[in-house]
Amino acid sequence: MTARLIDGDAISRRIREELAVRVRRLRARSGVVPGLAVLLAGDDPASHVYVRNKQRACARAGISSVRYDLPATVTTAELVELIGNLNHRDDVHGILVQLPLPPQVQVRRVLEAIDMGKDVDGFHPANVGGVVVGEPLFPPCTPSGVLELLAHEDIEVAGRNVVVVGASNIVGKPLSLMLVNHDATVSICHAKTRDLAQFTRLADILVVAAGVPGLVTADMVREGAVVIDVGINREPGSRRIVGDVDFEGVRRKASYLTPVPGGVGPMTVTMLLQNTVTAAERSHSAAVDRQMSHPA
Ligand SMILES: Nc1nc2c(c(=O)[nH]1)N[C@@H](CN(C=O)c1ccc(C(=O)N[C@@H](CCC(=O)O)C(=O)O)cc1)CN2
Numbered sequence: 001m002t003a004r005l006i007d008g009d010a011i012s013r014r015i016r017e018e019l020a021v022r023v024r025r026l027r028a029r030s031g032v033v034p035g036l037a038v039l040l041a042g043d044d045p046a047s048h049v050y051v052r053n054k055q056r057a058c059a060r061a062g063i064s065s066v067r068y069d070l071p072a073t074v075t076t077a078e079l080v081e082l083i084g085n086l087n088h089r090d091d092v093h094g095i096l097v098q099l100p101l102p103p104q105v106q107v108r109r110v111l112e113a114i115d116m117g118k119d120v121d122g123f124h125p126a127n128v129g130g131v132v133v134g135e136p137l138f139p140p141c142t143p144s145g146v147l148e149l150l151a152h153e154d155i156e157v158a159g160r161n162v163v164v165v166g167a168s169n170i171v172g173k174p175l176s177l178m179l180v181n182h183d184a185t186v187s188i189c190h191a192k193t194r195d196l197a198q199f200t201r202l203a204d205i206l207v208v209a210a211g212v213p214g215l216v217t218a219d220m221v222r223e224g225a226v227v228i229d230v231g232i233n234r235e236p237g238s239r240r241i242v243g244d245v246d247f248e249g250v251r252r253k254a255s256y257l258t259p260v261p262g263g264v265g266p267m268t269v270t271m272l273l274q275n276t277v278t279a280a281e282r283s284h285s286a287a288v289d290r291q292m293s294h295p296a
């Protein structure tokens, strides 16, 4: 069997075109332009690339974005203060703090400072709680991107065995809960799981988000399984990016496979744009409601 590749770039393009239409409609009826504030601390080269890609994607969709470049020495208090100011700005509908943050910063406190209604990354603990009960205000971007890819290919998750390798706060844990909420039978593993292959071989759908290049090889995959590779690993000394899955080997065994690059990565950015447009639409609707109940 040779896997069908799930083209995250092409699926993203289509969704981004639809988002650009929503942005134009909102602007035409209300004058509101969705606005995203992006906070970037330090000089991690990959983070700079991701932020640049996000801002470029915003511009193409008609979303305005403003970037705050903060030194690697930034403190938790400084970030919390900046977020407090952005929370009060009417032209900022979404606030994104690029992760990872420098080691001295208390990530939890920073994420908790973001107004829930502007938490377009879905990282605020209240949004994480929303994921648990199946109603997040904003679903986290990479997990919702994975679900979009599956839905786009008409891959049913209800009743299927899904194995998620990697239990990070931003991908593995929320994605597992979102899959449970779609009636999947979910096992969560780690790169360290003893005899990982005995679990991965049970998967109808295998999601790998462990950050370990080439962790999953063909012998670990059931014939005909759907394999979603969330890994983004830079090969030392090269600009090449590889996933967590041995692409060539697994491609001969799986029914569907996401490439790296061009699979889940672009969907993360697309879901961020989607959440930002939703935030702006909600903020406008709330303003209209206030106006109706307290006319000037
Ligand atoms: N605040 C956040 N921080 C981080 C997130 C996040 O969703 N919110 N996720 C990752 C990084 N990330 C977005 O920030 C991200 C990573 C990769 C891609 C992507 O499109 N990758 C491309 C390859 C890009 C390249 O050349 O490097 C692909 O896979 O095709 C998008 C977003 C951690 N931090």
Ligand SMILES: [Mg+2]
Pocket: 142, 264, 265, 268
């Ligand atoms: Mg990602």
